[in-house]
Amino acid sequence: MKNLLTNFFVNRLKKSNFLFSAFLFISINALAQQLPLHNQYVYNPTVINPSFPGVSAISQVSLTNRSQWVGFSDGIKTLSLSGNYALTEIHGVGGVLFQDNTGAYRITALELDYSFKFPLLLDYTMSLGIGLVPYQYLYDSNLVNPNTPGSINNPFDPVLDVSDKVMGFDMNFGMFIYSDFIFGGISILNMIQSSTIPSFDDEIPNQLVRHYYALAGYHYFNDASKIGVEQTILMRSTAYSGLQFDFNLKTDFNDSFYLLCGYRTNQEILAGFGIKYGKFGFVYNIDINYGEIGEYSNSSHEIGIIYYLHNARNLFSWNRDLNLQYK
Numbered sequence: 001m002k003n004l005l006t007n008f009f010v011n012r013l014k015k016s017n018f019l020f021s022a023f024l025f026i027s028i029n030a031l032a033q034q035l036p037l038h039n040q041y042v043y044n045p046t047v048i049n050p051s052f053p054g055v056s057a058i059s060q061v062s063l064t065n066r067s068q069w070v071g072f073s074d075g076i077k078t079l080s081l082s083g084n085y086a087l088t089e090i091h092g093v094g095g096v097l098f099q100d101n102t103g104a105y106r107i108t109a110l111e112l113d114y115s116f117k118f119p120l121l122l123d124y125t126m127s128l129g130i131g132l133v134p135y136q137y138l139y140d141s142n143l144v145n146p147n148t149p150g151s152i153n154n155p156f157d158p159v160l161d162v163s164d165k166v167m168g169f170d171m172n173f174g175m176f177i178y179s180d181f182i183f184g185g186i187s188i189l190n191m192i193q194s195s196t197i198p199s200f201d202d203e204i205p206n207q208l209v210r211h212y213y214a215l216a217g218y219h220y221f222n223d224a225s226k227i228g229v230e231q232t233i234l235m236r237s238t239a240y241s242g243l244q245f246d247f248n249l250k251t252d253f254n255d256s257f258y259l260l261c262g263y264r265t266n267q268e269i270l271a272g273f274g275i276k277y278g279k280f281g282f283v284y285n286i287d288i289n290y291g292e293i294g295e296y297s298n299s300s301h302e303i304g305i306i307y308y309l310h311n312a313r314n315l316f317s318w319n320r321d322l323n324l325q326y327k
Contacts, residue, residue: 038080043306046082054084054127057089059084059311096113097109109133125178138164195208197249217248283306287302319327
């Protein structure tokens with residue numbers, strides 16, 4: 001897939017030389033980040049960690065649409081439906097159904113999660129989770145090299161003129177440790193590193209790469225003022241992309257509204273807000289890139305709708321009602 005996508009971007013972009021280097025930079029980033037990039041992990045950690053379902057007594061379903069690098073004709077678009085449900089104080093289930101589109105390259109996957117919780121030390125609880133992920137990868141040649149004779153600036157490439165799709169299976173693992181104040185978790189996605197579309201170069205197999213996530217933070221809520229503060233740090237890494245960090249600060253107001261600001265180390269400023277009304281929540285996030293990509297594209301936008309399946313205390317944030325095993 002690496003050679004395939006690189007050739008795709010190179011052939012498409014030779015027509016626009018002054019944008020060529022920026023688009024090539026983006027294609028390399030897309031190769032390293034095979035899974036969707038989310039901001040919703042702040043209020044919905046299920047999307048990055050299969051051990052999260054059941055950590056909170058608040059169960060929900062979230063529908064999210066993300067448009068990355070708006071302004072590029074082949075910008076990344078992600079649609080996801082996720083949910084988590086506490087079966088008991090010990091067992092939780094959840095899942096993520098998503099479709100990620102990058103030009104001619106599309107992945108559709110369904111992750112099915114199960115988690116188990118037990119007391120650890122002092123007032124800390126540990127949750128272990130596993131996710132099973134059947135998926136489909138699709139390469140649509142009609143979006144790369146239409147069946148035309150081509151031209152000098154946009155030559156016809158028969159290698160890229162063959163559509164293909166493949167079904168596969170992978171697995172995710174996660175661990176989450178939490179108390180009523182501090183929380184943290186690690187997860188490994190694409191553990192099997194299963195193969196995707198066959199490679200044109202036998203020396204470089206097309207396969208998924210492992211994604212590593214580490215999330216840590218704290219949450220404090222003042223009952224008198226009805227104001228809460230949450231700080232989180234997210235680390236993500238793959239074999240190709242190295243380390244990337246998100247630093248977030250979220251402020252909750254009266255369990256019905258929050259504001260979010262943050263910084264991502266790929267030169268992006270993060271901002272967002274959330275509103276809760278009854279059994280529904282609305283969330284909006286924006287990533288503003290002030291680096292090289294930002295010179296050629298608009299911001300990335302993420303819109304989410306939350307429906308609460310179970311929320312006995314009518315709260316907004318997941319960490320306001322935890323399943324703590326030591327109690």
